[in-house]
Amino acid sequence: MMMEQTEFDEDVMPSAIDDDEDVFKDLLNVPADWSANDCLSTGIFNSFDPDEVVYRAQKKPCKTVGKYVMGDLLGEGSYGKVKEVLDSETLVRCAAKILKKKKLKRIPNGEKNVLNEIQLLKTLRHLNVIELVDVIVNEEKEKMYLLLEYCVGGLQDMLEHSPGSKFPCWQAHNYFSQLINGLEYLHSRGIIHKDIKPGNLLLTLDETLKISDFGTAEALSPFDPEGICASSQGSPAFQPPEIANGADEYSGFKIDIWSSGVTLYNLVTGEYPFEGDNVYRLFEAIGKCNIQIPSFVTEPLRSLLVGMLKKDPKKRFTLRTIQTHPWFVCRHPRTSEKVPFPPLRGDFMHNMTVLPYLFNYHSCETPSENEEEYITEQLIKDRPNGSTSVPIDDVNDPSKRPWHKPIMCNVKKMASCRLS
Numbered sequence: 001m002m003m004e005q006t007e008f009d010e011d012v013m014p015s016a017i018d019d020d021e022d023v024f025k026d027l028l029n030v031p032a033d034w035s036a037n038d039c040l041s042t043g044i045f046n047s048f049d050p051d052e053v054v055y056r057a058q059k060k061p062c063k064t065v066g067k068y069v070m071g072d073l074l075g076e077g078s079y080g081k082v083k084e085v086l087d088s089e090t091l092v093r094c095a096a097k098i099l100k101k102k103k104l105k106r107i108p109n110g111e112k113n114v115l116n117e118i119q120l121l122k123t124l125r126h127l128n129v130i131e132l133v134d135v136i137v138n139e140e141k142e143k144m145y146l147l148l149e150y151c152v153g154g155l156q157d158m159l160e161h162s163p164g165s166k167f168p169c170w171q172a173h174n175y176f177s178q179l180i181n182g183l184e185y186l187h188s189r190g191i192i193h194k195d196i197k198p199g200n201l202l203l204t205l206d207e208t209l210k211i212s213d214f215g216t217a218e219a220l221s222p223f224d225p226e227g228i229c230a231s232s233q234g235s236p237a238f239q240p241p242e243i244a245n246g247a248d249e250y251s252g253f254k255i256d257i258w259s260s261g262v263t264l265y266n267l268v269t270g271e272y273p274f275e276g277d278n279v280y281r282l283f284e285a286i287g288k289c290n291i292q293i294p295s296f297v298t299e300p301l302r303s304l305l306v307g308m309l310k311k312d313p314k315k316r317f318t319l320r321t322i323q324t325h326p327w328f329v330c331r332h333p334r335t336s337e338k339v340p341f342p343p344l345r346g347d348f349m350h351n352m353t354v355l356p357y358l359f360n361y362h363s364c365e366t367p368s369e370n371e372e373e374y375i376t377e378q379l380i381k382d383r384p385n386g387s388t389s390v391p392i393d394d395v396n397d398p399s400k401r402p403w404h405k406p407i408m409c410n411v412k413k414m415a416s417c418r419l420s
């Protein structure tokens with residue numbers, strides 16, 4: 001029996017197609033709730049000789065946005081898709097977060113959060129903070145592309161693919177110390193992230209951790225040494241007792257310490273310190289703060305978790321106490337197997353997905369719908385004296401929003417950005 005396999009392009013296929021099993025069920029017209037075993041037992045999947053499989057790759061039309069050549073889908077968040085791209089000038093791999101104005105309007109604070117993220121990321125430069133490389137706007141299509149440093153994935157994905165949904169201690173220590181490094185930088189600049197969790201901690205190919213997702217972050221007033229915040233939109237399981245109990249104001253620094261403590265708890269145990277069937281029950285449990293740490297978590301890690309998850313924010317550890325804590329400072333030799341990056345659509349090596357599009361373009365494709373006008377911003381990172389201060393636009397002023405008035409500095413015609 002000869003069998004053909006087609007490679008799908010997520011541009012033309014619905015996003016559910018990313019799940020291989022769904023693809024086959026769809027093609028074979030099998031009920032969605034059937035398991036693979038159901039299919040086998042009814043003889044729908046016949047065995048076949050792998051040598052007889054013929055792979056027929058579907059053509060991948062090459063699409064460019066500004067100087068960036070688009071690759072495959074990397075992931076999808078509530079704000080939009082994230083695709084791999086290649087900078088055709090520098091040949092650096094990046095990730096493009098694709099945002100549609102229509103979709104943002106449907107998300108509470110959607111547009112405001114995105115603009116907040118752009119404004120904050122423009123001011124930040126640190127090894128452990130995701131870098132915003134460029135912003136491109138297509139006014140006609142009402143689309144915005146945030147070009148970010150390329151990462152292979154997030155800690156959440158890795159946890160989901162690891163035995164017991166946790167990391168060995170030495171691996172958790174590596175990620176946690178990088179998180180604290182990044183957080184120290186953010187706090188020194190008066191920025192409270194407010195949504196620290198494994199899903200917002202990405203890794204590059206060389207295992208450098210990048211704090212990402214600054215949509216709900218807040219830049220504190222430089223005249224407020226206490227770092228008082230009055231709002232939080234972070235993920236419920238990572239919220240501290242003061243927020244769960246409905247306080248009007250709280251120390252922003254201590255929110256990030258708490259959520260980093262929940263993150264560490266999650267990395268080493270595979271569980272959450274507080275759970276609930278719904279947000280109300282969850283907040284009730286967090287508010288009471290009766291913390292149970294599994295018995296396999298021994299000292300000194302135990303006391304670090306207890307210190308970071310203190311109910312009273314004033315008694316909660318500071319970054320300084322964390323950085324001098326015995327578990328933080330001691331070396332953790334690699335004693336067990338590393339939890340690897342999960343594969344991207346079967347590819348453990350995370351090879352560049354842009355290449356097939358480029359091969360296709362250079363072999364046969366004729367210029368297509370690419371001649372659109374984009375407004376691009378190449379962010380200026382090397383500022384004099386290492387200064388990273390950039391005036392933060394008022395995100396509430398509609399006239400300053402990129403949809404209306406570009407915050408960008410140069411305009412490029414798509415046609416001029418085609419690869420030679």
Ligand SMILES: Nc1ncnc2c1ncn2[C@@H]1O[C@H](COP(=O)(O)OP(=O)(O)OP(=O)(O)O)[C@@H](O)[C@H]1O
Nearest residue numbers: 074075076077078079082095148149150151152213
């Ligand atoms: N810089 C990046 N490099 C590689 N992949 C990325 C990058 N940024 C995001 N991704 C991938 O895209 C997915 C969606 O990211 P995004 O930041 O839009 O949403 P999220 O934080 O996962 O979810 P939400 O926005 O709903 O909180 C991530 O889970 C990750 O797999």
